[in-house]
Amino acid sequence: MEVIVLGVISVLTSLIAGVVxxxxxxxxxxxxxxxxxxxxxxxxxxxxxxxxNVSRAYFGYKDIQFEVVPKFLFGSLLGVGTIALILDMISIEYIPLFIGTYILLSLWSSKFNDKIKKYENYYLIGFLQSGLSVVVGATGPLTTTLLLKDYQDKDKVVSTAALLMSITHLLKVLVFVYFGFKFSEYLDIIVVMVIGVIIGSYLGTKLRDKVEGKKLLFTLKVLLTLLAVKLIGTVFYSTGLIL
Known part of the structure; x- marks a missing residue:
């Protein structure tokens, strides 16, 4: 039952990414x-x-701005390599705390986003996005922020961001393979989720011009905030920081 639920969630989250x-x-x-x-x-x-992201980039291939890819790839290789060197020093127990904090700062802290915006070149964004993704998982807003400034067309931003995030996640997967993570132990979950995200990418691409992005984005921010608070609270509770 949980596998089916994850499949549905994968469709919905990928659809959201495809639209917004x-x-x-x-x-x-x-x-x-x-x-x-x-x-x-x-x-x-x-x-x-x-x-x-690969499927979303494929469905929007004609809108990808390939000129930014070499710069981003170079920065990504440096970023992932740097984090890989210190990954075994990071306690996985606190990963949900990093994720929750990152989500809240990305959504609601203008100072945090202003500082991120200072790194407005694809070398540094690649370094930060791909490097940090090994620890916090989802760092797409870093690239999207820069792309929104460089390209006004929504389809170009979404499709190019998808290709850049594909690079980030590929490098991250290779890091975990190197460190011996057994993906085969979660094969049933992975297969169902992969099918789900591809379906979501297709639907999101088709619906992008038919859904009012602002309303969806606000609802998403509220939901993400609640989930982030839950993640942070779980870490504090499980580690005994809150009795």
């Missing part, structure tokens, strides 16, 4: 702790989102 351009990955990473152990959270999410 952001939020699907954040929403999924906020929900997954209810279904997966912490040790599997980031790698399974990364594998699933790799297919979500």
């Amino acid at each position: 351009g952001i939020g699907g990955g954040l929403l999924l990473i906020a929900i997954l702790p209810n279904f997966l152990p912490v040790s599997a959270l980031i790698p399974v999410h990364g594998f699933t989102q790799m297919f979500s």
